Amino acid sequence: MTKSDGLLLYEYPGTRSARCRWTLQELNVPFSGISIDFKGGGHRDPEFLKLNPYGRVPVLVEGDMVLCESAALCLSLGDRYRDRAVVPEAGTRDRGYHDQWVFFCTNELEQPLWRIFHQSVLYPEDKRLPGDIEFAREDFKGAARILEEFLHNKHYLVGDRFTVADIITSYTLYWADSYGLLEGFPALQDYLVRQSERPACPEELNR
C-alpha cells in the first residue's frame, strides 16, 4: 500500500465509501480509488490496518494525512473546496441546520440499520437476538417519519441546494431501502430517486 501526493480513497462498492466517492465526484476533485478486497479480507490486511486500525472503509489519504469516518471525511472535503459550495459556510445558520441533519442521519437513522445488520448477518448465528430486529425496524421508522415530514415538497435538506447532508442521508436511505424500510415513506423514496439521478452519484446507488 503506497502513499502518494494525490488523494487516495480506499473503498468498496455499496459501502459507506460511496459517500466519499460521491462527494469527491460532486467536487470534481481528482482522486484515485483503491478497491479493498472485502471478500478476501483485504480490510484486515496488516498494511491496511496501518491506515485504519479499525479495519474499515472509507479511508482517505493525502500524503501523511489519513482520515477515516465517512461523514467527517465528506465535511472536511466540502470545507476544503468551499468555492464548490457542497457545505454551507461554517458558523452560518444554514451550516447549523446542515450539521444537524448529518448527525441526525448518523445517530438516529443509521444506528437501527446497524442493529438489523448485526442481528441478521454479522453476529454468530447462535448469539443473535432476532427480536431486536423488529425493535430496530420500528426505531428506524420513528426517525424516518421526521425526515418524511420535513422533505415533503422539498428537494434538499438545506435551503434550495444540494449539500453533503444530502449525500450522507441518501446513502443511508439506500441502505434502508435494501431492508424494505422505505415502504410507506413516499417523500423519502422520491428524494432518494432524485438524488441518485445526479451525474456524480456512484453507480451502485442508482435506483
Ligand SMILES: N[C@@H](CCC(=O)N[C@@H](CS)C(=O)NCC(=O)O)C(=O)O
Ligand atoms: N462510522 C464509520 C463506519 C465505517 C464502516 O463500518 N464501514 C464498513 C463498510 S460500510 C466496513 O468497512 N466494515 C468492515 C468490517 O466491519 O469489518 C464510517 O461512517 O466511516
